[in-house]
Amino acid sequence: MFPVLKSKKLIMIWVGAVIFAVHLWLSFVSYHYMYLGVEVSTTDSDKWIISKFHSGSAANIIGLELYDEVLRIDGRPVMQHFSVPKFHSIEQARSVEVLRDNSIYEFTLYDVESPNTMQPLLLNAIELIMFIVAAALYTRAVYSASTKLLILLFVLMGFIFMSIEASSRGDAIAIYLIFNALSIVPVLFVHFMYRLLEEKGQSFFPFMLIKVLYYMLIPISLARLVYFTPLANYKYYSFDRFFSLLFFTTVCILSLVFLIFLYFKRRYEYSYSANIIKTMFFAFGISFTPILLLSIIPDLFGVTGVSYSNTIWALILFPIFFFYFASRKKLFNFKWSGIEKMLIQFFSTLTHRSNPTTLAMHQIIRNFKKIQQLEDLRTFFLPELCRVLKVKHAAVCINYYSHFNFFSHGDIDKEHLKQILQNDSESTIASEYLIFDIEQNADYSGYLIIKYPNRSLLAACQQWLETLCGPLSLVIENIHLSKKLSMRVTNYINEAAAASEQPLAASQWINKLTFQLQEMERARIASDLHDTVLQDIFFARQRVVKIQEKKLNANEINIYLQELTEFLDIININAREAAFLLYPHQLKEAGFAVAISNLIETERGIAPYKLRLKIEHSKKWDALPSDILLQLFRISQELLSNAKKHSKAHNVSLHFYKTDYQYCLHYSDNGVGISEHKHEDTMGWIGIRQRVANIDASIEVKTASGRGLSVLIILAEE
Template sequence: MDTRKTYLFSFFLAIFAFLQIWCSYITFHSPYIGILLALNKADQWEVTEAHSQSASAKLGIRVGDVVKLVDGKPPEDSKYVVKWGAIEQANTLLLSRDGIDHDFKIVKNSTTVYDVIPLAEESICIFLACILLLKLRRSPSARLLSVVFLAMGLIYMSLGASIRGDLIGKIVISSFMMILPVVFLHFIVTFFKEKGELQLATGYIKYIYAILIVIAMLRGFYLLPSMSQFYRLDGIVTLVFFIIGFLINICVIAYMYFKVRNEKTYLSSIVKSVCFSLFISIFPIICLSFLPKLFLGIWVIDAIYTSWTIILFPISFIYLIASNQLYDIGMVIRRFIFAGLVSVIPVSLLTGIYAFLFSHEVNEKQILFVFAGSIFLGSLLLYAAEYWTTRLEPFLFPKKHVLQLALKKISKNLGAISTLRELKDIILIDIVNTLQVLGGAIVFRHENERIEIITQGEIDALEIERLVLDSTLPNHPDFTSIEITGHGAFTGYLVMTRKKTNMLISKEEKQWLQFITTYLEISLENVHLIRKLTGNLQKFAAQLPHEAVAQDIQWFRKVMFELQEEERIRIANDLHDTTMQDLFFLKRRISSIADKSTLEKSDQEQLNNMNNFVDMINASLRQSCFELNPHLLREVGLIQTLQMYVEKEAYTTPFELSIDVGSVAFIESKDLPTKRHLFRIVQELLNNAKKHSQAARVIFTVEEADHYFYIHYEDDGVGFNVQNEGVQKEIGASGMGIEQIRSRIIHMGGQMVLNTIKGQGTTFRMWIPIEEVISA
């Protein structure tokens, strides 16, 4: 099947190539003479029409001239005169005018608009047909639309040869003029079935194709000697069929429009778009060219010019096939009409000046053409002004473009703001960099006159705080401040210094800051609510009852644990990405100075001591980061992480610290949140031991038995009174005490036992079920 398709495609491609070569040869080898003849009463061949764009017009041949000889022979011996009643492809003419004979020699290299315009139209149609076949060949409607473009391309291709009397050119143009509306109807039916699932009858179309094939074969009669009457009748039939064919297309589209006009659906939008594009593409060639030629025998506008508009209709379908997006046609029409009305006055003035200056050289048609063309171009330019202004904005208005991009970025980032630190790191830096100012600040003045300020760049925070308290900030000459309101608990200010060039912020930039503050008000309101809710949660956490099995606040425990972990991870990342990086660069700087040979030995020793001190700080921060975010839980597991943590802590604790690990075969299979809870329990027990136990020895034991995971803690310290509510509240409020441990164990579905007596040490035992650990 594929081989047959390949051969068939190659066959049609060969025919197309032959037609292209043949029609191009005829078009550019023979000039368009454009003389129509008819026998007068004296049985002489008389000129009835000499086309204004032809070689005959340039030679001065007129209507009424009598043709005596064509290439030295009588007119009746010329096949073009006999067949078509025309003179084409001739070299010399002998004409009689007012009884005087005139010899005319036809110039060979006479190319007209009838040659150039169809060639351009053909190129566009063939290009679009190829694009559809290559890019959208899977769509049935796209394949049919490519056939529409191919038929139009063949019409334009054969036009030059046809008007020069070529037999092949006349057969091709007549046949495809009749085929085009049928193929288009077939395409429309397929298109609406594909896009809107609108079923229309298609069975009759194949019979129309059969009839057109028979008519094309009958055009073989053109080979007979005298067929001028048949040809003229065929020309009328072709025009009538073309007009009726497109009227049927219009009726089909109108039927679909009235069927779906009240629906607000994708199909109704498509139908409206199709109606609009059909009107602007078909109306000019039918109403201004074909109908006047058919009934009056003249062109109002030559079809060579109106034929351009017919390409617009199939082009609009390329967009509809390739895209699921539609323009609002009503809005497009209204905007274009408005643009046309706006351009009427200036175009009228310019056309009047043109007519006055060249009054002796132009006629009414030329003036009308200038006016209509200028109206169209002016409307098009005004319509597209918004689009091109937007596209060229980076070049025409670079400052405005930069501000808009920054506004989009800042407004997008504001959605992720939950803390004041993020407000500085994400928003304030962008504002300062965009405006190219020395520094900026966001200031909050609370009801109790407490000032909270975040700064970026070179700005005096103490000076800003003083100005806010004195209420003199808005009038200060060196600062631009915009008030941010939105909550009764505080008043906010966005403060900017002068630019790095010592210039004040411009009016356009101040308006941009006003936009920023409207977004900031919402974000600051959210930050305030987050801080308020977090504070309430912390108070609630400190007052939790000593429940052992209650599950009604399970959701609250989960939220609190997640908030705590997120905050610890955030702090650990901040330390790693900022402070530790700064220490790294400081160490490199110190090392580079210490390596200089010009320094004295004592100075080098001091610098090396400073480096060692930086290493100590760095190691301490690294340990803090690990405690905040124990990343080894994911990498090496719970047991190894606990062992490494306890071993490292043993170097700094005032007591002897050890950990014993028994049989632990299953705990590593649990999820990461569960392991993190267990690590936090050991961490909190050890922290409490360092703060309160005064022990000489602390032992941790971890093991598994009877499907439970056990943690045992024992010290020989001072112990405490379990009934001492003050101690418990203090520990619980810190977030690192017994109540915090108890909440974690309950959250995992486990149990705990605490044995301690004042002065006799502490023993803590906890166990959680391995098979039924509640997911954190």
């Protein structure tokens, strides 16, 4: 594997060196030669006449005028200057000799100041922004096929801004780059959207359409190599320019139409891909529409529109709006301050103490099944946690209606912590404790508290602790629910004791059943964690051991650590998915609409049918009590599970909407349906009806064999 990694790194170095060399050359052309903006044309007598001055032209400054006859450029005949036969323009010239009113004038540019000295600097700044955005996505976002395409999209946009100034001066490399980039960018954008939706289990058109576009561009890109040969001429340049603009316009319009279609199809969803679609719709539309409508389309029809030098700046809005909408909808979690230092500390932690840490993580999660009451946290959880983190003091705090219960290891100032937890977040930041939220619900709040010597000591472990809070919250919630259930059962038993003289047998049976169910649930959670998180952690440990066994230099270690980072990202995703299946924490973190949307998005990747979701009045749904939302979420899961197992449907729909006084969940499919009353006998339907009864809702089922299924659940507004 090492030679492969080394060769990949060498390829990246060579590619980076080539890009840097091209940038240096284009910058040299841009800053060394003034932009003249002079267009020339021939007369019937084969004379070259100045026919047009483009926007930003320096011709007026040096004294050139329209209809001057050009005699010589840089002391040579006009046709020997490269830009005249190729582009019918005068660029990269130091002197121009013209005939005006039967008099010969020579104009030199040696001491002339360019009127647009800031534009190349601004374009270089935007080019840098595009490359920074690409680097940010590469280092901060989850790496996938769609992410690679988005990175490449921003890189190509960087090339466009890199080439603008040099291409306007007639440089062949810049013209080749900018024409190819203009042709590829809209195709790449469509390809990105296709891959993103494909990763979420959705496909709206065959990939062959995108392949056809790429196949069209390959021979065109090869034909453009003619710019580097003496065969290049103005006719080919004019055709290539027109084709590039037409192709760019056509694919951009198709992309916008496709985005509009996706937007209206997904506007009532709140999943990751739905938010990406909305983000790209607004970002692409806002940034590309001005240059299309004001410059390119008029140019294609031979009409003078707004100068490209004025509308090209709209493209900078693409990364700005992209990151604005991405951060607003929390699509990415970018950490700009101190990220490099944090990663160094994290990798250092893995390298120097990965073996004991990994083993301890195994032990901590294995010990969860031993925790039968909250007091067991002192024995089976906190001591091992302190040993792994190399701290002396830690605690778990459960706040029941402002009554704080602390389960601590070491010296913890409980009164001080009460004040911190009762006050705002500023007290938490200023304190000597690191506090993580474990659980926040109507019954109680849970916190994991670490007393640390300094904040940097735990910086590398913070993400691991946040991940650990997920399974820990499940343990605490199970204990809480078990106690709650036990109290209710005890009340029922006491009521039965008052009404009957022989309640003992029933009491013993209920208690035995309760404890059996509790142990089964703990075993299930432990099994789920073992099959997902623990297995992944074990493989990560094996990779760390390999790094330790090999004598590697710093560059080789960085390659292996990069691989390890990507694998840890996968572990993090798997842990989140396992926690999501056990308990949908997004109900609390992001709201009901997002949780349901992500459930549907996950189902689309594995379901044998097309799945449609529509959520209206999402904010009102999010405002419902958490216990009701959890029951609705579980009902949706069960309906989709039944559809997957039994319906044989091609189309399944979930619609959440609100009337004046009711919340409605409508499920429908076009499957085989179920026989009359059969839905009342199965465990799945019994569970659905029990959950519906728990939230005081009503359910209406319409079905017949071979006629699909319709389920309407109505919850009255309180």
